[in-house]
Amino acid sequence: MSTTDSPVVDSTDHVPPLTGRRIQICDTTLRDGSHSVRHQFSADDVATVSAGLNRAGVPMVEVTHGDGLGGSSFAYGFARCPDDELIRTARAQLTDSQLAALLLPGVGTIEHLRRAADQGLDVIRVATHCTEADIAAQHLTEGRELGLVTVGFLMMSHMLPPDRLAAQARVMADAGAQVVYVVDSAGALLPHQVSTRVAALRTALPPEVSVGMHAHNNLGSGVPNALAAAMAGADHLDGSCHGLGAGAGNAATEVLVAALDRCGAETGIATQALIDVAADDVARICAGNLPALDRTALLLGYCGIYSSFLLHARRAAQQYQVAEADIIRALGRHRPVGGQEDLIIDVAIALAQRRQPS
Ligand SMILES: CC[C@H](O)CC(=O)C(=O)O
Ligand SMILES: [Mn+2]
Secondary structure, three states, rough: OOOOOOOOOOOOOOOOOOOOOOEEEEEEEEEEHHHHOOOOHHHHHHHHHHHHHHHHOOOOEEEOOOOOOOOOOOEEEEEOOHHHHHHHHHHHHOOOOEEEEEEEOOOOHHHHHHHHHHHOEEEEEEEEEEHHHHHHHHHHHHHHOOOOOOEEEEEEEEHHOHHHHHHHHHHHHHHOOOOOEEEEEOOOOHHHHHHHHHHHHHHHOOOEEEEEOOOOOOOOOHHHHHHHHHHHOOOEEEHHHHHHOOOEEEOHHHHHHHHHHHHEOOOOOHHHHHHHHHHHHHOOOOOOOOOOOOHHHHHHHHHHOOOOHHHHHHHHHHHHHHHHHHHHHHHHHHHOOOOOHHHHHHHHHHHHHHHOOO
C-alpha cells in the first residue's frame, strides 16, 4: 500500500523534503492515549481501534496501561482491563501490524515482559528517564532473547543537551536496542531542539540502529517536531489518533501521516482510512476526553514537566483546593522526573498551607 491517496498535488512546490524516505509509524492511541481516559479502555474499545489501525496499514500499534506493563496500580491508576487481556484482544485484530508494549523498569518486570511475549508481543519499548539508560539493559537483553524487536525510549529528553542524550542512547544501543527514541515527555522541545538531538543520536549510533521521536503537543508543536525529527534522520515516529495522550496529547497520527505524505515520505499507511479511524472510532470512544491544549497542559510544556503528571495535578488541585497552574509552576522549580508523582502532593499541600492564616 502506498500513501499516494493525497487528493491535491502541489505542482508549484520543489522536491518534497522526505522524498523516497521510509518512515515507520508506531501508533500509541491504545497506550499513551490511555492516560486521556484514565486507563479505562474496554476490550471492545481496543478491538475496534486496533482493527481500524490494522485496516489502515499502520505498521506498529502500542497497547497497554498508559504507564506500560504493570502500570495498573494505586500509584498510577487502576486499568479497566488487565494488560494480558488488552494484549490478547489487540493481537487477535493485528493480522498485519506489529504489536508493541511499553515497559518502565521497576513498574514492569521481566516477568511482565515474558508473559506479554507469550501472548504474541512483537516489540518491547523500554523506557527510562533520559539520564538512566543503564537500567534498561536487562529488559533489552531479555527482549532480544525472546526474539522481540527492541526499542529504547529516553523520556524527558529536553532535560539533557544533545551530546549527553546521545551518550545515553549509545548505552541503550550497546544493551541491544535496535531503535532509540528521543522522547519529549513534557512536550517542552521545539523543532530546532528536536533536530539537534536527533542529529546527535544519528551520529553517535551505529548505522544499523535507528532513531525515533515521540512528540507531545504541550507547546503546540507535536507534528512539526515529528517532521523535524524525520528531516534530521529519524525513521521511526510515534503518534496517536486525535493526539490522544498525556498532557496536551501526542502528535496526531492521522495529521502526521497526511503531512508525511505531502513531504514525499512513504509510511505504507492509507491516509484516508486512518483519518476515518480517528474521526469515527476514536472520537466516539473518547468523546469528552480528547486532549486539549488548555492552560495547565501548556504550562507542562512551558515548565518542562512530565505530561503524565497532568491528571495527578488535577486531582491534587481538587483535593487541596489550590490552582492546577500553581502546582505546575511550583513543580517546575523542582525539575521532577517520572516516578516522582508524590512531589505533586507535597507541592499541593505546601500551597494550601501557605494560603491558611497561621
Ligand atoms: C509513563 C510513561 C510515559 O507516558 C511514557 C511516555 O509516553 C512519555 O514519556 O512521553
Ligand atoms: Mn508520551
